[in-house]
Amino acid sequence: MLFNTFNFFVFFVVFFICWMLFPAKFKWVSLLIGSVYFYCVASSILILVPIIICLITYICSLQMDKLKVNDVLFGAIVFIIVGFLLYYKYLNSFIDFVSLSTLSRFSVVAVPIGISYFTFQSIGYLIDIKNNHIAVERNILKLFLYLIFFTKIIAGPVERAGDFLSQINQPSKFSYNNFSVGIKLILLGLFKKIVLGDRLNLLISPAFADLTSNEGMPIIVASFIFPLQLYMDFSGYTDMARGFSKILAINLTENFNSPFSSTTLTEFWRRWHISLSSWFNEYVFKSLTISTRNWNQFGLFISLVITFTIIGVWHGPTMGYLIYGVLIGLIVFLETFSKKSRKKIAKKMNEKAIKMIGHAYFCLIIVFLFLFIKTETLPSYVNVVKSIVKVELVKDTKDTFNHFVHGYQFSTNKLNTYTYVGNLLNNYNTRVILIAFFFLLLLNNSKSNEFSLLNRLKKITIVRHSGYIVLLLLIMQFGLFHNTNEFLYFKF
Amino acid sequence: MIKVKGVLLSVLISCLLFYCLDCYWSNWLEKQNSEKQIWIMNKENKRYNIAFLGASRVYTCIDVGLIEKILKIKAINLGCDGSSLMENYVVLSQFLKHGNKINKLYLQLDQTALSNMKKALSYPFHDYLFLNKLKEEEVKEAFIEDKGCLKYYFWRYIPLSKYAEFNHFYTLNFLEPKSQSKDSGFDKNSGSKLIVMDMPDSLLAKVKSGIFRQDTFVCDEKSKYYIDKIIKLCKSNGIKYDFFKMPIYNDSYIQFHSNHEMTTFLHEYARKNDCRFIDFQGLALASNKDYFKDYSHLNASGAKLFTPILSDSIGKINR
Numbered sequence: 118m119l120f121n122t123f124n125f126f127v128f129f130v131v132f133f134i135c136w137m138l139f140p141a142k143f144k145w146v147s148l149l150i151g152s153v154y155f156y157c158v159a160s161s162i163l164i165l166v167p168i169i170i171c172l173i174t175y176i177c178s179l180q181m182d183k184l185k186v187n188d189v190l191f192g193a194i195v196f197i198i199v200g201f202l203l204y205y206k207y208l209n210s211f212i213d214f215v216s217l218s219t220l221s222r223f224s225v226v227a228v229p230i231g232i233s234y235f236t237f238q239s240i241g242y243l244i245d246i247k248n249n250h251i252a253v254e255r256n257i258l259k260l261f262l263y264l265i266f267f268t269k270i271i272a273g274p275v276e277r278a279g280d281f282l283s284q285i286n287q288p289s290k291f292s293y294n295n296f297s298v299g300i301k302l303i304l305l306g307l308f309k310k311i312v313l314g315d316r317l318n319l320l321i322s323p324a325f326a327d328l329t330s331n332e333g334m335p336i337i338v339a340s341f342i343f344p345l346q347l348y349m350d351f352s353g354y355t356d357m358a359r360g361f362s363k364i365l366a367i368n369l370t371e372n373f374n375s376p377f378s379s380t381t382l383t384e385f386w387r388r389w390h391i392s393l394s395s396w397f398n399e400y401v402f403k404s405l406t407i408s409t410r411n412w413n414q415f416g417l418f419i420s421l422v423i424t425f426t427i428i429g430v431w432h433g434p435t436m437g438y439l440i441y442g443v444l445i446g447l448i449v450f451l452e453t454f455s456k457k458s459r460k461k462i463a464k465k466m467n468e469k470a471i472k473m474i475g476h477a478y479f480c481l482i483i484v485f486l487f488l489f490i491k492t493e494t495l496p497s498y499v500n501v502v503k504s505i506v507k508v509e510l511v512k513d514t515k516d517t518f519n520h521f522v523h524g525y526q527f528s529t530n531k532l533n534t535y536t537y538v539g540n541l542l543n544n545y546n547t548r549v550i551l552i553a554f555f556f557l558l559l560l561n562n563s564k565s566n567e568f569s570l571l572n573r574l575k576k577i578t579i580v581r582h583s584g585y586i587v588l589l590l591l592i593m594q595f596g597l598f599h600n601t602n603e604f605l606y607f608k609f
Numbered sequence: 610m611i612k613v614k615g616v617l618l619s620v621l622i623s624c625l626l627f628y629c630l631d632c633y634w635s636n637w638l639e640k641q642n643s644e645k646q647i648w649i650m651n652k653e654n655k656r657y658n659i660a661f662l663g664a665s666r667v668y669t670c671i672d673v674g675l676i677e678k679i680l681k682i683k684a685i686n687l688g689c690d691g692s693s694l695m696e697n698y699v700v701l702s703q704f705l706k707h708g709n710k711i712n713k714l715y716l717q718l719d720q721t722a723l724s725n726m727k728k729a730l731s732y733p734f735h736d737y738l739f740l741n742k743l744k745e746e747e748v749k750e751a752f753i754e755d756k757g758c759l760k761y762y763f764w765r766y767i768p769l770s771k772y773a774e775f776n777h778f779y780t781l782n783f784l785e786p787k788s789q790s791k792d793s794g795f796d797k798n799s800g801s802k803l804i805v806m807d808m809p810d811s812l813l814a815k816v817k818s819g820i821f822r823q824d825t826f827v828c829d830e831k832s833k834y835y836i837d838k839i840i841k842l843c844k845s846n847g848i849k850y851d852f853f854k855m856p857i858y859n860d861s862y863i864q865f866h867s868n869h870e871m872t873t874f875l876h877e878y879a880r881k882n883d884c885r886f887i888d889f890q891g892l893a894l895a896s897n898k899d900y901f902k903d904y905s906h907l908n909a910s911g912a913k914l915f916t917p918i919l920s921d922s923i924g925k926i927n928r
Contacts, residue, residue, distance in 0.1 A: 123760060297616070548784045582619040589623060590630075593773035594781070 118158055120357045121311050121598075128155070129361060136365060141288035148262055148285070148365060155267035156230065163229035164265075166205065170198060171261045174239040178246050178260075182253040191247060195240055202236045205229060207434045231270035233431060237396055238264055242278040244400050251279040259285055266367070268358045272351070274370045274392035281367070289366035302360030304588050305560070309353030311596035312553045316546045317346035319597075325491065325501070332504035338541065340505065341480075344487045348376065351390070380475025382445065382482055383452045397424050414454065421453075422446035432490065437498050441489035448482065549595045556591060560584065624768065631768035634779050635741035643793055645689045645800065646738045649700050654708040658682035659923065662697050662839070663717030664730075665690045666855040670907040672916040673799035679920040686800035688717070690793075693726035693733035694835035695751050701839060702747040705846050714843055714850040715923075718836070718875055718886075719857070720865060721905075725829045737775035740764070754831075803909035806902040808858070816861045816904050826867030828874060840882055852879050853887040856895035856915065861904035887922055889915070 118125045132151045139147040156164050177194050180186070186194075205228050242263070245251045254260045263281050324331045324339035331339075355372040362369045370392045379385040386394050402424040409416030422443055429442020463471045485502075492498040541547055641647045645668065659682065661667045667688025676684050687700060697716075705711075726733035734755045742748045743765045752761045764771035772779045795802035843850045852875060862868065872888055879886035892915070894900045900911030907915055 123763070127759060293613070543786045545780060545784055545786065552784075578615050582615060586619060586623050586626065590626065593627075593630075593769055594776055594779075596773065596776070598774045599777055 118155065120354065120361070121307060121596075133364065137291055141290045144289050144366070145259060145262060145285040148266065148367075149258055152262060152265045152267040152270070156265050156270065159230045159271075160227075163227060166201060166229040166232065167235050167261070167265050170201060170235060170239050171257065171264055173197060174243060174264075175254075175257045175260055177243060178253045179255075181243070181246050186247065191243070194243065198236055198239055198243075202232055205232050231265070231272075234270060234273050234275055235264040237275050237393075238278065241275070241396060241400055245278055251282070254278070254282050266362075268361045268365075268367075269369055272354055272358075273390075274355060274358070274372045275396045276370060276392065280370070284367055292366065295363050295366055299360045299362075299364035301585060302356045302363060304360075304585060304592065306353045306356030306358075306360060307596065308553070308557070308588055308592050309349045309356065311353075311598065312592060313550060313557070314346055314350035314353055315597040316550050316553075316595070317342055317349060319546050320541060320544070320550070321346060328500050328504045332507040336501060336504040340484050340488055340491075340501070343491050344377070344483050347487060347490065348373070377483075379479050380472060381452050381479060382448050382486075385479065385483065386445075386449065393428070397428055401427060417453065418446075418450045421450045425449065429489075433493060435493055436495040437489045437493055440495065441486060444486065553591065553595060556588070560588070627767075627769040631772065634769075634772040637779070638738070638741045641738075642797070644738055645793055645795055645802075646692075646696075646700055646735060648795075648797070648800065649685075649687055649689075650703040650707070650742075652685075652704060652707060652709050655685075656683065656710045657685045657712070659684045659713045659715065660687050660711045661685075661715045661717065662687045662701060663855075664688060664692045664697070664722065666719070666857075666906060667717045668795070668800075669802050669804050669902075670855055670912050670915065671801060671919060672803060672912050673801045674796055675913070675916045676920045676923070677799065679917060680924055684799065685711075688800070689735070691730055691732055692735065693730055694722055694832050694839070695726060695754065696734050698835045698838050698842070699734075699739065699747050699751050702842055703742065703745065705842065706745075711846075711848050714839075714848050716836070716839060716850060716852050717855055718852050719854050720826070720867075720871060723826075723828045723832050723871070723874075726831060737778050740771045740775070743771070801912075803912050804902050804906070805909040807908065808898050808901050808903055812903055813898060816858065826870040826874065836878075849884075850882075851885045851887065853919075854889060856889045856892050856907070857905040858898065858901045858903075859890075859896045860898075862890060862895070889918070889922075892918060 118128060132147075136144060136147045136151070153164065156167070173194070177186075181191075205226060208226050242251075242254075242260075246253055254263070259282060262285060263276070263278060266276075266281070269276060321339035321342050324335040328336065352373045359369045359371070372391050374388040374391065376385055376388040379388055402420055405420035405423055406416065409419055412419065423446070425446035426439065426442035429438045429440075429445065432438045432441070488501055489498055492501050638647065639651070642651060658680075659676075661671055661673065661684070665688065667686060668690055669688075671686060671688070673684045673686040676682075687697070687704065689696065689700060692700070701714075721729045734751055736752065736755060739748050739751070743752065743761070749761065752764075756764075764774075793802065840850065842848075854872075854875070865871075868890075872886075875886045875888075889895075894907075894911060894914050900907055900914060902908035902911075
């Protein structure tokens, strides 16, 4: 049941009515029933996996509350929980990798939805208990709700136990404010996902589908569009998740903070998938830096590379993702290492120029890194990069000049390149996307200048409401409802 | 209270806007004569001696204009690309509701038409072409069969929702590139669309390698149900009817090991319903690849050759 489907719409409407009927003190029970139903529809019997993980987490947390658990024992508990993740997420790939026929009976392991998210949350909860950051939750059903709450189970955000449990432990009731904010977030998310994300996908899929005939410019254009598609898709999903939760009086963490305004990769990771990166920062990176504190810069290097490698491999057990993680670790280390010298140079230069160079550097880096997410495996990545480097800027410019000035014919490949780029400009989807981006900018520029005309207009209720009516109309007219696409981050 | 009033006003304005846009698209849809189904349903108070009903094998393989010339009668091609018997029934019922009269109907039946429509066809019911007719009884039944009750009522009572779901079809003209034409290219007099195309070598190789093999014949209950409904509709409108089967390329036809069972079934079914079943598979042209655009559709030259043969049969029957 995807958020952008009719089935989910019906489910949520029915569920919301039921939620309203529950008394404030027991609203969490309705959330639990809804979440269990949602999980069973998506993964049926595999709900046993989060149940078992919840039982392990619950028992361990109670024991940790009574006795002091040493690091070895705690490590063993975490290893057991991580074991579930490794088994379900990586066994199939491992069998494919080693090609063991004797293991082939395991090769059809179905993956429970959201396994990464509930295992991370369970580990985070246990670490917080161990460090006395939060109190033990004695109601196992509430703990289970924390792990499988339906709006965040599939692709996050990765919630902190303290934040979530404190909300469900309070009596909650319907509030107009929550409802209104929730609806706005849902509309915005839907707009990002089905108007922008899915339509961007229509533009870039043909280029990636046939690398040989699209080599050069088409692949370059598609590679630059892909990060935007991924952002629209993922942040759209998160906005919807937050919106549905908000209506049910639950606040979920913001997952994005204008990530593409970054000038360095380090800054990007503070703005992109915030809940996951802060989870890794808190529970992996900090522990590693403490362990390696005597190694100075090398310690930092090791901690960064290990943390980002785990994040990379979390996307999938392929060499491509491994290299993706290692590269991020390496670049973030180099950025940290060169911070002081960069600041010195920046002082001597124009601030705007520095920012522009920063953006250009970041753009190139992110395009080449996100290609790992698009291609998934190393051989496909290499093929795409090969197609990109086949662009011959000088020769292309000369050919174009000769074509238009002297009437020379293009070669088949060049013709293909220009057909793709030409089609891209003369395309219904491109025009829709441009209108949609313009509207999104109007909606989102409130942070830029509090006293701008647009922001002052937005304070007028009727203008604000009209904006949301237009948003709804744009979704109805331009959203891709037919043959709905999965959210890109579901597979992780 | 002021906030609630504001929200209510916004909801009201949204509903009004949705309703207006819903009316706009309904009106727009009615004018889309370039779509075959709409073209048929827009016909009013016309009289035809004969009509051909079926899917693409009727639509693209029979030159109805030529039949009119040969037999000097008025005829219409009611065949629609990729349509199921359910869609054929809906189109025919709408056509008759608008005061059109037919003396005789020829219904094309074959393996594909008699199979489970959801398995045999990629889009058995072109729902987006019937959205402005949701209140009609036959359309309602087809929608509920295809999409389920909940979705049918949602589309019927939430304005604009039905057009939003198919907004890839209901696109805004001013954003469309000028080069893109939506015309289906069929003859607006007879309803036929002949296709000038040879069978690609790759497809011919596939046919030779035997990928179309099918061993058993089962007539799907839903298909049977809609044949009966078409017959009932014909009877209630005083229309005579016969079944027929178009030729498909012989090399692929022989791979269907259940052909004998299918033709026996159709002969028996026709006998039960007091009509004829004419099988054109035995024609010599079915063995010549040059008359086919793929393994089951005649191309324009095939259709030109086949149509006089069909006219001859029709002439003999009706003499």
